[in-house]
Amino acid sequence: MKALVVGSGGREHAIAWALAKSEAVKKVYVAPGNGGTETEQKCTNVPIKADAIERLAEFFVAEDLSFAVVGPENPLALGIVDYFEQKGLLCLGPTKKAALLESSKAFAKEFMARHKIPTARFKAFESVEGALEFAKHLGFPVVIKADGLAAGKGVIIAQDLREAKDAIEAMLNKGLFGDAGRRIVVEEYLVGQEASFIVVTDGKEIIPLATSQDHKALEDGDKGPNTGGMGAYSPTKIITPDLFEEIMNRIILPTIRGMEEEGTPYKGFLYAGLMIVDKRPYVLEFNCRLGDPEAQPILMRLSSDFGELCYRGIKGELRGFELKWDQRHALGVVMASKGYPFEYQKGYEIKGLGEEPEYIKVFHAGTRKESNRILTDGGRVLCVTALGKDLKEAKQRAYQKVKKISWEGCYYRSDIGDKGMD
Numbered sequence: 001m002k003a004l005v006v007g008s009g010g011r012e013h014a015i016a017w018a019l020a021k022s023e024a025v026k027k028v029y030v031a032p033g034n035g036g037t038e039t040e041q042k043c044t045n046v047p048i049k050a051d052a053i054e055r056l057a058e059f060f061v062a063e064d065l066s067f068a069v070v071g072p073e074n075p076l077a078l079g080i081v082d083y084f085e086q087k088g089l090l091c092l093g094p095t096k097k098a099a100l101l102e103s104s105k106a107f108a109k110e111f112m113a114r115h116k117i118p119t120a121r122f123k124a125f126e127s128v129e130g131a132l133e134f135a136k137h138l139g140f141p142v143v144i145k146a147d148g149l150a151a152g153k154g155v156i157i158a159q160d161l162r163e164a165k166d167a168i169e170a171m172l173n174k175g176l177f178g179d180a181g182r183r184i185v186v187e188e189y190l191v192g193q194e195a196s197f198i199v200v201t202d203g204k205e206i207i208p209l210a211t212s213q214d215h216k217a218l219e220d221g222d223k224g225p226n227t228g229g230m231g232a233y234s235p236t237k238i239i240t241p242d243l244f245e246e247i248m249n250r251i252i253l254p255t256i257r258g259m260e261e262e263g264t265p266y267k268g269f270l271y272a273g274l275m276i277v278d279k280r281p282y283v284l285e286f287n288c289r290l291g292d293p294e295a296q297p298i299l300m301r302l303s304s305d306f307g308e309l310c311y312r313g314i315k316g317e318l319r320g321f322e323l324k325w326d327q328r329h330a331l332g333v334v335m336a337s338k339g340y341p342f343e344y345q346k347g348y349e350i351k352g353l354g355e356e357p358e359y360i361k362v363f364h365a366g367t368r369k370e371s372n373r374i375l376t377d378g379g380r381v382l383c384v385t386a387l388g389k390d391l392k393e394a395k396q397r398a399y400q401k402v403k404k405i406s407w408e409g410c411y412y413r414s415d416i417g418d419k420g421m422d
Contacts, residue, residue: 001307002027004060006080007050007071008034010334010365010383011292015069015306016043017361018299022307029063031056035374036364053080060089067092069310070268073149076288077103081268090314093268094288098259101270101286105145105185108286115258117251119283120275122187128168134186135164141189146171148180153341155226157189192277193419194284195238196294197247200309201256203265205318207309208248210301210325211239212294213420214273218341220415227341228380231416233331233391234297238276238420247274247281255286267313296363296385297330328359331394331417332385333402337366338409340379345409348376352405359387360401376407391420 003025005016013036019028020042030037033045048055051074060068067090070076079096093099100107106124111117121138124147125131135142135158144167146154154177158164171181194216198209212234218224239247251272259266271287271294290298299306303324312318337344346366353362353374363385366378384402388394395417402412 001025001066001311002063003029003307003310004056004065004068005030005033005037005071006056006068006075008032009071009292010363010380011290011295012071013037013040013363013365014295014299015071015290016040017363018302018306019069019310022305024305024311025307029059029065031059034364034377035367035369036362038369050075051078053078053083056080057084057087057089060084061087066090067311067314069093071289073099073102073287073289077149090311092310092314094266095264097264098266099288101255101259101266102288103149105147105285106183109185109187111258112283115254117254117283118281120188120190122185124183124185126172126183128172131168131172131184131186132165135168136161138186138188140164143187143189144168144171145185145187146177146181147183147185148177150177150180151228153177153226153228154180157226190275190277190282190284192275193238195236195274195276196232196291197239197252197272197274198269198291198294198298199252200269200313200318201266202313202316202318203256203260203267204316206248206252206256207318207321207323208244208252209323210298211235211244212291212298213238214291214294215413215416218413220413225341227336229291229293230334230336230413231332231383232291232294232297233329233394233417233420234294234301235329236420243276243279243281247272251281251283292365293332293334293383296332296361296383300330300361300385300387301326301328326387328387328389329391329394330385330387331391331398332363332383333398333412333416334365334380335382335384335402335405335410335412336380337376337378338411340411344379346375346377348407348409350374350376350381350405350407356401359397361385362401362405381407381410391417
């Protein structure tokens with residue numbers, strides 16, 4: 001089979017790498033890809049943007065490809081799966097309507113309310129006055145979210161009334177997140193431990209992936225602004241066997257069944273970003289794709305054939321398919337450009353890359369290849385991922401490699417995984 005991976009980030013590099021390891025997949029095209037996917041065996045970059053849906057479909061037909069896997073949220077929100085299906089092309093991911101679980105925070109929260117899926121108290125607003133009154137009612141801190149897609153950055157935690165007013169006005173009146181923030185969700189701030197729970201489904205069968213924990217805040221100790229994710233590890237002991245069952249029964253199954261009941265059957269990867277409060281799970285958000293950077297450590301641990309998993313997911317043939325996992329722990333550290341998640345410079349040469357042992361993999365995100373050099377080309381640049389017999393060893397190995405890599409203005413957290421070792 002020949003596969004197409006849509007996207008250019010660290011998650012897409014991990015997907016392409018995992019597909020290339022599949023015995024069933026002889027060629028992987030990545031559109032548009034990055035400096036890492038360009039150097040991966042069996043992989044070829046294609047200069048087509050992830051949201052150029054018609055051009056992607058034309059390329060799929062011209063190259064007689066077998067299936068596509070969509071990495072980022074934007075093409076899903078634009079309806080890439082609908083378009084491919086109309087053309088008779090196989091594409092793993094939810095339809096545009098099903099992807100509202102991610103592309104509209106208000107839709108997702110209202111869906112959860114309808115199906116009694118545990119989540120924080122909330123209301124959606126388009127006016128500053130109503131939003132501010134509800135924020136006061138909930139008390140502080142309070143969470144202010146842009147309704148639409150904001151590249152993982154559309155969440156502000158307001159510590160007091162002044163911060164809440166500033167955030168609400170910035171989104172609704174000043175266009176802080178553009179169209180994504182024309183409507184906002186104000187919700188209760190939950191205190192607990194975050195965890196990521198990702199499954200793949202063909203609309204009927206549901207296969208959970210290995211558990212993981214992301215680190216959203218920019219700085220050590222979970223301080224600073226929210227980002228798309230500064231590191232992750234797998235598995236996480238936060239999700240005990242009992243909690244695993246509760247998440248499946250109270251969150252995942254009602255979501256998949258609820259989508260089918262509402263006439264929008266869900267296929268593809270479903271990511272539930274959870275807050276574990278007093279050993280009970282609450283949904284912070286849904287993503288309609290693999291997480292980034294969770295995909296990197298999760299796919300490092302996957303022993304089963306990822307190509308077969310994706311293909312069977314599209315074809316509705318997941319029944320009986322079992323995933324096997326490397327029993328080692330995996331931890332990924334995101335190396336970012338100075339200034340991320342706000343303004344940052346591009347074009348710096350990355351030093352210290354090279355061949356690594358099997359237990360280390362440097363997944364590229366914001367990079368490009370120019371001549372024989374790898375240059376920075378984004379905010380999150382690399383995700384250095386390592387396997388170890390336990391979380392401590394995985395962390396040691398990852399940071400040993402991180403410290404060998406450098407470019408001007410390179411930044412990373414130093415405490416990825418610490419919560420898992422408490």
